[in-house]
Each structure stands twice: as C-alpha cells, then as structure tokens.
Amino acid sequence: MTNNGNHNGKAVHVIGGGLAGSEAAFQIAARGVPVILHEMRPVRMTDAHQTEGLAELVCSNSFRSDDAETNAVGVLHQEMRMMGSVIMTAADRHKVPAGGALAVDRDGFSDCVQQMLTEHPLITLERGEVTEIPADWGQVIIATGPLTSPALAEMVREFGGEDELAFFDAIAPIVHYDSINMDVAWFQSRYDKSTDGGDGKDYINCPLDKPQYEAFITALLDGEKMSFREWEENTPYFEGCMPIEIMASRGHETLRFGPMKPVGLTNAHDGSRPHAVIQLRQDNALGTLYNMVGFQTKLKYAEQVRVFQTIPGLESAQFARLGGLHRNTFINAPRLLDDQLRMKGWPTLRFAGQITGVEGYIESAAIGLMAGIMAAAQATDSDWTPPPVDTAHGALLAHITGGADADTFQPMNVNFGLFPPIDLVITPNGKKRKLRGRERKMAYSARALDSFAGWAGLMKAA
Secondary structure, three states: OEOOOOOOOOOEEEEOOOHHHHHHHHHHHHOOOOEEEEEOOOOOOOOOOOOOOOOOOOOOOEEEEOOOOOOHHHHHHHHHHHOOOHHHHHHHHOEEOOOOEEEEOHHHHHHHHHHHHHOOOOEEEEEOOOOOOOOOOOOEEEOOHHHOOHHHHHHHHHHHOOOOEEEEEEEOOEEEHHHOOOOOOEEOOHHHOOOOOOOOOOEEEEEEOHHHHHHHHHHHHHOOEOOOOHHHOOOOEOHHHOOHHHHHOOOOOHHHHOOOOOOOOOOOOOOOOOOEEEEEEEOOOOOOEEEEOOOOEOEOHHHHHHHHOOOOOOOOOOEEEOOEEEEEEEOOHHHHEOOOOEEOOEEEEEEOHHHHOEOOHHHHHHHHHHHHHHHHHHHOOOOOOOOOOOOHHHHHHHHHHHHOOHHHOOOEOOOHHHOOOOOEEEOOOOOEEEOOHHHHHHHHHHHHHHHHHHHHHHHOOO
C-alpha cells in the first residue's frame, strides 16, 4: 500500500487502477479531495493484464488519431489536454512514432501515470480485490473496466436488476524488431504521413502479392481457434476490435479493405504496389518491439506462430506476446445511470470507463475525467456543469446517459455522429450551403474545441 496522507471518511474510493480510474483519482485529488485508489493486481490478476502497473495498456499501444482538426478522437485528446489530464500528460511524454496517430511506449506510459498518482499527497493506493462496497464508505467510483472481478460484477448486477452485458475483445501480437526481415519489409507511413514532422516512416510494412494473400487467408480460416466455455458461446464480438479470422470469414477481400489495405504504400525495395500489406507499429520507446496493427486474433498460440510466419518479412518472427481473447463486461448505462454517471437509487455510487459502455482507451479515460470532477464537486458541495453536448466529452456523456437506445446498447467509440449536426453554413452572400467531407469535420472540431474551452475555464482545477 502506498499511503500519502491521513484520509478520513470524506475520501472518495475509486475501484480500478486502469485509465479511467487513474484519471478519476487524479481529477479528484487535483480539486483538494482525498482519494483511495483500489487496484486488485497483483493480488488478483486478470485474463489480459501482464503487470501490476496502473493504466496498463492490455491491447494496442495506440490512442488512435491525434488530429484535432478533422477527427473526433483527436478532438477528445485536445479537450483532455485542456483539463490537465494525467493520461494525456503521460501519453505525450512517452509517445512513439505512429504517423498521425498517438501511440505510446506502454511501459513508460504506465510508469509515468503511476508515479504521478503515487506522488500526489491526496492519493492513497491500496492493493487488493474489492468484492463489496462497505457501508461506511462515502462516494465510490467503479472504474474496473471490462475485466471487472466476478464478485463485484455480481453485486452490481443484483442491485441494478439487469442481466450482465458482455462482448469479446481480442489482443494483437507483438513482434521483436530484430526478428523482422527488413530485406523484405520496409518503413513507411500510409501516404508518408509523419509524427511531429518526422520522416513519414513510422510503420513497418510486410507486402503480399495476390497468391500470398490468398494463401494467408486460407491458412487463417483453417487455423485452430481458441474454444469457448459454455456460458461464453452466445457472447458477441465488439465490431471495433474484431478478430482478423472473423473478418476474413466474411469474405476473402474483407481484410484488403481493413487492416491489410495497401493504399498509400509503395514497396521501397522495388517500387511496386503490393496487393495487401500488414503493418507493424512501434510499441516501445527503444524500438525493439512492434505490434501487428489490427491483427487481433483468437487463433491458438501455436497456430499464430505458424500462420503469421507465412507473412513475407515475418518468416523468422519471434513474438514478445501472442494474441489473445478475453470477455469484456459493461453495464446498460442508459438504463442504469443518471446524468452524473450515478447508479439510479444509489446516489454515492458512480461508474467510469469501459464498464459504462464506451470503447477505447481515450474514451474510457474521458469518462473517468468527468466522473472524477463530478465526485469532487459532490464532495465539496460545488456546482457540476456538464460539458456542452457539441463537445467530444459532452457527446459521449449524453450518449451513455440517455442518448443511446437502452434496448440495443453496445460499446461506442467517440465519433462525429454523436455530435449535434452541422448541416448548413451561411455563405457571405447570405445563402445556405451544405457542409460536406473534410470541411464538415473541421466545422465539428472547431465548434467542439471552442465550446469546450469555455467549459474548461469553469471546471478545470485551480
């Protein structure tokens, strides 16, 4: 246990030391309210985590697009930076080349978050599983993510009166760089897009011609898959993290229009345009590890090695981590939560992160940020003002607390479809003109960031 202060009953208890829980704890403490952050690892591990570090990234090391001008994810990044986010601070300090995306050295990122939290005088870190919420606890935020321990999940299910909702999530393999054949592979970002004015060579590309692609798809489909337990058989996959073999089963060309699309790439060795490409993205600051972009899989371990070593450039690949599959849990937030992320009928219990039904690292952290500010406001009898719905934070919050249809609720990434529409613009001659394409996205982004700046001025910690 790391104890940095004498915390009394007024402390907010945050259960879960992932991205959402870490961000919530940081935002609460930044507003002068003591926090006890509970993390069950390493006392009890999960099916997906490998360390005991706070904010461990268990799947990709990418926070996706960092483009705040035309991309909703990039807007969310920028809004969190305005709020002094611990997650964005650590990500910016430990980013690695990834074209227009924000990717991080996962160990350096986790270490940075943990250091910032454990050094804060108002945050106490307690290791151990929380299976129930004691009666003498005050405010509580459950930020246990999609890998909530069974006992705590059952407690929530019983109180909420809802059947558990779940989906499968898959993990992509990580390859040792020195085992990649660079006589076949080459460095290039799609369309030569660079990170921070770099050279546009942020990804390793492994090319396949048409026969190689067809052979790979056949091997993928024929490979032996992980089996499900009986209670898992009817659990759906999340569309945003679909195993590649499931995508391939939908048609032989599916992967060529997904993670293996060859557009924007030219083979540096012979100037040819490949039929398909597998990209690998730097996974750590040293550049010794690369992850296979979009290659989440449920192939058995031995099958992964056999199938992936048929890829040109990966014939002798050595894997630091193979792909995996885990079952994720989330609640029916539109039905169970109020507009301050509190369980209806339990005004001191909030939820944050992926368990609320948002999908993605940064979306989870954003919900944690808002839950933390809400809890701090409640603890200090301060006003809580929700972020405007035309911001990325406001759009996400509105979606999970009532904007989504509770009967068909599924995890959702941030996207401009959640924002109030901007369909028309007034031209200088007074006529109305419909916005389209990039111009429309830029309008969404500019409106969101301008609107959020005003909200941040009111709600940011002093």
